[in-house]
Amino acid sequence: MTFELTILGSNSATPAYGRNQTSQVLNINEKLYLIDCGEGTQHQLLKYNIKSSRIKYIFISHLHGDHYLGLIGLISSMHLIGRKEELTLFGPPELKEIIDLHLRYSDTKLRYPLIFNAVQPFEEQVILENEDVSVRSFPLDHRIPCTGFRFDERPRLAKINIQAVKAHAVPTECLSLLKQGIDCVSDDGKVYKSSEFTYPPPSTRSYAFCSDTLDSGKYHDSIKGVSLLYHEATFLNDLLLRAAETYHTTALQAGIIAEKVLAKKLLIGHFSARYRNLEPMVDECRSVFQNSFLALEGTTYSID
Numbered sequence: 001m002t003f004e005l006t007i008l009g010s011n012s013a014t015p016a017y018g019r020n021q022t023s024q025v026l027n028i029n030e031k032l033y034l035i036d037c038g039e040g041t042q043h044q045l046l047k048y049n050i051k052s053s054r055i056k057y058i059f060i061s062h063l064h065g066d067h068y069l070g071l072i073g074l075i076s077s078m079h080l081i082g083r084k085e086e087l088t089l090f091g092p093p094e095l096k097e098i099i100d101l102h103l104r105y106s107d108t109k110l111r112y113p114l115i116f117n118a119v120q121p122f123e124e125q126v127i128l129e130n131e132d133v134s135v136r137s138f139p140l141d142h143r144i145p146c147t148g149f150r151f152d153e154r155p156r157l158a159k160i161n162i163q164a165v166k167a168h169a170v171p172t173e174c175l176s177l178l179k180q181g182i183d184c185v186s187d188d189g190k191v192y193k194s195s196e197f198t199y200p201p202p203s204t205r206s207y208a209f210c211s212d213t214l215d216s217g218k219y220h221d222s223i224k225g226v227s228l229l230y231h232e233a234t235f236l237n238d239l240l241l242r243a244a245e246t247y248h249t250t251a252l253q254a255g256i257i258a259e260k261v262l263a264k265k266l267l268i269g270h271f272s273a274r275y276r277n278l279e280p281m282v283d284e285c286r287s288v289f290q291n292s293f294l295a296l297e298g299t300t301y302s303i304d
Contacts, residue, residue, distance in 0.1 A: 060091030061211035121145030269295035
């Protein structure tokens with residue numbers, strides 16, 4: 001099953017050096033989940049040949065403009081190109097008022113259902129469950145209410161050992177149960193054990209998105225053991241005081257967090273416009289967490 005992340009925007013408050021504001025697309029089993037929608041998101045979707053019609057869900061972390069000001073334009077464009085399929089949006093409760101205001105004063109009646117789900121910013125909660133994934137929101141520690149999102153893949157089915165099945169003439173009607181880890185009893189009373197006729201299912205994968213936040217530790221339990229962690233790293237650690245004043249994290253802190261929560265891999269983003277060269281940022285991360293990488297726009301990262 002596909003489980004991969006494409007970065008659309010990696011900068012912080014303002015675009016700079018060809019870098020855009022925060023936005024990314026998570027592909028889970030060919031369903032697209034858009035996470036944050038800074039200005040320029042539509043252009044990035046076009047640039048990287050990602051069809052907006054494939055986006056099923058949108059998640060907005062908070063109401064600072066670099067994380068959501070591209071949303072109204074995207075919603076409107078979906079309307080103009082004739083979208084009919086419903087779009088589900090998760091975000092701060094106040095976001096609905098903002099959207100309604102724009103639609104009212106532009107006299108726009110969307111051609112498709114827009115389903116809005118308010119995310120409570122002060123408690124962890126399951127906000128979406130489908131056949132592929134379970135999504136949780138969790139509070140971050142920013143200047144205004146802000147949430148992170150964790151996507152946990154549903155357990156996958158075991159794979160049938162074809163050779164063993166053929167050698168023991170396992171009835172076809174047993175295969176579905178065996179894949180689910182359930183032993184099967186045939187009509188003549190013979191027991192076929194799942195463990196003997198299947199290979200163990202692949203390990204489940206997970207992705208956590210940590211938008212703007214102080215390293216307060218409040219959210220660390222929510223991202224424990226994640227396969228891929230995206231964490232903001234707005235500044236280098238020589239600007240630690242500036243990071244604290246603005247409720248942001250440094251690259252060194254992001255690396256320490258990834259090490260502490262036992263993440264398998266770390267992506268850093270939300271870079272300050274003061275940095276043209278980003279290599280010192282990933283070097284700082286790798287000084288404590290070697291498996292660290294820059295979130296580079298247009299790059300797709302497989303989640304293993």
